[in-house]
Amino acid sequence: MTTSEAPTSALGAGPGFVVQLDAFSGPLDLLLHLLREEQLEIADIPIARIADQFLQAIHELGLNQAADYLDMASRLVRLKAQMLLPRGSEEDGWEDPRAELVRRLLEYQQIREIAVWMGRAAERRAEQFARGYLPAPPELPPPPLALDLLELLQAVERVIAGIPSPVLHRVVARPLDVETATRRIEQLLEEREQIGWLEALGPRPTIVDVLSTLLALLELAKRGTLRLVQPAAFAPMVIARDPARPAA
């Protein structure tokens, strides 16, 4: 609430009343309070006097920063000015500028009365306790399986019966030919200083050729016969003759 941050202070030194800040729940409440203290009738508010008191009150209560109170203050000041204007006779259809404020104050007073009634009702009800609140039980995990051996075996048989006839793979031995690959690379490097990976593979390579070539390259690199260079990430590999050991 807007009032809670303001410092607590007494409302003037006037007729000796002290006001707690949290006693007010809004500008209308403060206004009603001022009217009550001065024993003024809502229907015939002396606007000039009450406007000054309101301004003084919110200043002393430190409420002059609160928007709701400032809004009311500006309304009161405007009303005060309107009341100073010369008015025609009642028959001319002169409308009391205070009428709207009076209506709001009366309406607010009704609400206050209901609020007090409701507060008392809630206090009475709080004197009685119901059974403590019980949270809904958490969802239980499914109960553990209770099976005997026969049921378990039957279940296994059902599962096995459901499996389609097994798919068989024939494994054919395709021996790697690292030596041929090694010879081919050495031959290429005798002709040129560096070759590409695709050249090293030779024409129309099979998966076996690729693996053989790869193993041959690694073996030759380990021996120091050649260097494997990748100029950039994901770039094709370059196979270069090792400059320290020029090919024979």
Place this chain on the structure above:
Amino acid sequence: MTPLAQLLEAALFSAARPLTVEELSTLEQEATLADVRMALEQIREHYDFEQHGVELLELAGGYQILTRPVHAAAIERAHFSVRTPKLTAAALETLAVIAYRQPVGRAEIEEIRGVSAGGVLRTLQERGLIEVVGRAEALGRPLLYGTAPMFLELLGLRDLADLPRAEELTIALQPHRPSAEGEDDAAAYVEAES
């Protein structure tokens, strides 16, 4: 007590909230709503006549077993239970506007109370005392609020009709009127006060 009354007593004891006559009637297939009401009356009389520490109350459209007020202090001292914290004046005023004007939008609440209501409305909604009941046709289709069943439970009311009626208040509750009639309202108020 009859077997039906015993059954209802057991159900009311086990529930942490008020149970309606309709809900209670599902406990026993052959029981009519009238049977349930009669059995409830029997439980209530039994508690009162035998001077039990609990009583059966009609609350928020249903029935609930509650401890009697006379024991509140002792129960609280022993920390077995605590009183619901009091509502602030701002919360009570806002509830009052909503209870009498529902469905009502935030703008009207703020207009009547003269202060912004956003924070209070959120708190009341979190406590389950009010709920959004629709949207107004006005610009921006603002949310409209109404009281929730928890509101009745908090105040110990059977239904909204238990709230004081207009003529029971010092100032009669009036719907919005053109401002020109404000003076008439004021005159009526002065008479009522004197």
